[in-house]
Amino acid sequence: MELIIDNVSKTYSNGVKALQNISLEIPKGMFGLLGPNGAGKSTLMRTIATLQEADEGTISLGDLDVLTQKNEVRHVLGYLPQQFGLYPKISAEALLNHFAVLKGITNKGERKDVVNALLHKTNLYNVKKQNLGGFSGGMKQRFGIAQALLSNPKLLIVDEPTAGLDPVERNRFYNILSELGENTVVILSTHIVEDVKELCTTMAVINQGKVILKGNPLKIIEELEGKVYQRTIVKSELETYKQNYQVISEKLFLGKPIIHILSDTNPGNGFTPVKADLEDVYFSQIFGSNTNLKSVL
Known part of the structure; x- marks a missing residue:
């Protein structure tokens, strides 16, 4: 059914x-x-x-x-x-x-x-x-x-x-x-x-x-592999990073903000690649207005 x-x-x-x-x-x-x-x-x-x-x-x-x-x-x-x-x-x-x-x-x-x-x-x-x-x-x-x-x-x-x-x-x-x-x-x-x-x-x-x-969640995550990068920043810098990068999420680790961005190429500037997960998919769709993942069935 x-x-x-x-x-x-x-x-x-x-x-x-x-x-x-x-x-x-x-x-x-x-x-x-x-x-x-x-x-x-x-x-x-x-x-x-x-x-x-x-x-x-x-x-x-x-x-x-x-x-x-x-x-x-x-x-x-x-x-x-x-x-x-x-x-x-x-x-x-x-x-x-x-x-x-x-x-x-x-x-x-x-x-x-x-x-x-x-x-x-x-x-x-x-x-x-x-x-x-x-x-x-x-x-x-x-x-x-x-x-x-x-x-x-x-x-x-x-x-x-x-x-x-x-x-x-x-x-x-x-x-x-x-x-x-x-x-x-x-x-x-x-x-x-x-x-x-x-x-x-x-x-x-x-x-x-x-x-x-x-x-399918796993197949959708694959669409973002190699495109997610993270960096620890100073909170006062957040708006500047949002202007210059496609920031999809931000969270605190030991009191310091960590941002995830989407980029087709390595952005440098202290960013390191991370394995994409479903949170990245979700936030890229809700907050990453330039992202256009296709449906993956």
């Missing part, structure tokens, strides 16, 4: 063009959708999840028309939004059981088996009697995945799932998503480059409502 998005556009009443002719083919497995806050990722996810209308375009999941067959799509959809509410005074087991009833799992024995299996899968079985109000952020996210999996979905959408999680919880979440991606179309929408680098075999970068790059 494949998700096909064809020329989807959405403009809000205030004139903001949230999506502009978005076209993507998303196969079974982990697909990463990268972009800064406000890029249009959540708008696209809500549209795919049948929660809002598109102005133009089509979306299909196998034989289903996502924009017109909403009820049918919801039966095979799992969705973990960026923000979701939980009842703090209800246990994880009780609320997941309630959601299972709403999903149509009416047989008590079957429902108990499904709930217990999902609590085990998300490593929440030992705290199933604990009220959700006492859960950490990572535990709440794992509960969110559990409820999203109740319908054994063919399409799973997770929107900014690891934001705010500590490294241990993030790795645990990676493992869950990676396992799910073996049999399901999983869309991971995030602004955290590491999420896509760790999990996804296909990806797209979206900015200002447009897809500006798509393909």
